[in-house]
Amino acid sequence: MRFDELLKLENEPVKVLAWIHAHMNPALDNRMKQTIRARRKRHFNSEHQHTRKKSIDLEFLVWQRLAALARRRGVTLSETVVQLIEDAERKEKYAKPDVIAETRSASDSGQRRRVGMGSSR
The missing domain is CATH 1.10.287 (Helix Hairpins)
Incomplete structure (x- = not known):
């Protein structure tokens, strides 16, 4: 052979x-x-x-949406995932100072306030 x-x-x-x-x-x-x-x-x-x-396992619809986003942005799937993670981390980072400031102002006035639920006590 x-x-x-x-x-x-x-x-x-x-x-x-x-x-x-x-x-x-x-x-x-x-x-x-x-x-x-x-x-x-x-x-x-x-x-x-x-x-x-x-490698990661994705449901087909998740992969489809991620691939479409990558095509629109003109980057790879990996680059798209990194961008989405960075966006989420930035959002999280800027959301935390508001929570800290709100908690401080409540404690400064002698009141206790529940943060994140939209109501105060």
Whole structure:
């Protein structure tokens, strides 16, 4: 079989290239190179914690909305998730000083006030 020949040539790159040119459809040459590049990149990235890819499970509708938002913004899904997290953190950061200020003003006047429920005691 032809693939057995190729496996025997595994450690001889020049002969592997000759085998590829003799047996492989030339139209598939570019796809093969892309596949090899992608595999090398995945291997390299998996060696480093900060470049290692993570996966999460999303419901289809969530993925669909996230993908649409990414397309509108012209960025990747990962960049969109980071932007949404940063937006939420900013919102949270600016919401907290109001709660602290409201609590202080209530304690300054000698009253106790419940914060966040919209009513006071």
